Amino acid sequence: MKKSITIIITFLFFTSSFAQNKFGNPEVDPIQIQKTFGDWSVYQSKKIMLSRDFTAIDLNSKEISKEAFLDQLANGNFIPIRLKSEDSVYYYKLFQIQPKSDTSIKATINQIGFDAYKNFEMEGKPFPKFSFKDLNGNLISNESMKGKIIVIKCWYIHCTPCIREFPQVNKLVEEYKNRKDILFISLAEDSPEQLKTFLARKPLSYDVIPDMKVYMNEALQLNSFPTHFILNKEGMIAKVLPNFESLEVALAKESKL
Template identity: 85%
Template sequence: MQKFFSLITLLFIFSISSAQNKFGNPEVDPIQIQKTYESWSVYQNKNIMLSRDFTALDFSSKEISKEIFLDQLANGNFIPIRLKSETGIYIYKLFKIQPKTDTSIKATINQIGFDAYKNYKMEGLAFPPFSFKDLDGNLVTNESMKGKIIVIKCWYIHCAPCIREFPQVNKLVEDYKDRKDIVFISLAEDSPEQLKTFLARKPLSYSVIPNMKEYMNESLQLNSFPTHFILNKEGMIAKVLPNFESLEVALAKESKL
């Protein structure tokens, strides 16, 4: 009988170990990556894209929903690390932040997690009603955009990250120029006069809508810039994204649906 219980115990331990290892090992050492803010930040920016579709694991390697995963990042004491996997497969696992880790790492992760959670919760909702005129006087409304994928960039003139990605988003417009069912518009806080002066020096290939500060603050409740939206052909929010890299990935997927 004692041998029987010993066997059961060993099988139980083996099953737990197998469950923890079936997803693979972390691609970086979770403790070493926390040694400095710079090393963690470089890894985070290059390897972790919270807007993409991924398998989410908690710190014990249990599979959890993306919503719970993002909530843990926003409110917990964890860093996300990608596990080794095949190309195109993304598995992110939560690892505990070490006691001596730079506190700014936790603060930054909590903010990133909060923004990603907020963006995720907007997916599937109807985009707020709009009726805008761009700098060329063209009217853009929910009705006129029906049946099209709409890519929206929210920005303002003095937002350095917003301006830095101009060359990339301009190339994106060029890449999709033959897709008549994809429209690129941007909402800017600034006045028409300010925008015309600025865009003469820094061209943007999107249609530009001026004086959008109130709409972005109240209707979209944005608190970080740039923010990108992808609306599907039914006018629903498919994705809310924090940068060009995540936009490029999400649009490639949406354009194939």
């Protein structure tokens, strides 16, 4: 009898270990990383990009859809950790948030999960009807953008993270300057006068469209800035992204399709 119990326990341990290691081990200790909000925040900002393509793993080491994964981050009590893998392969796994963890960790993850879920839902849908003039008087519309990959940056002049990434997005425009099938435009909340004064000090290499607050609030329903869109050549939303780092990766992929 004792021998049978030992065999069963060994089997259960083996299968549990297999499920845990099938996709790799966590790259950081899921409990240790929750010790302080600062530790988690640094890790999350550098290692977790929910807008990228990744394989989603639940608490029981089962593969789930990205949609289900983001929903659990938005509404549950979980922390996402990347599993060890090749640099180009991403596995994100859910781990339970510990009872004694800083409550700011859960609040931040729920908000990040909510924003990522909302962005994910927009992907694969047509970009809302669009016809506006940029600061130079050029008309930009859904029709004029057909047949091209469109990169759209949504921002406003008092958004510190939006302005901080100007040098990076300007460098991205320079990198793709020979690609006539890729256009960079930006939607800004501010008036033409405010933008011209501001951009004289801090140039942006995108075509800038002013007075977009209502459009961004109502048509795009944005509540987080900056937000970047990549539209494919059919005018469909290929990606919705929260920062330059994820934009750079996604555009490199889309530009090769």
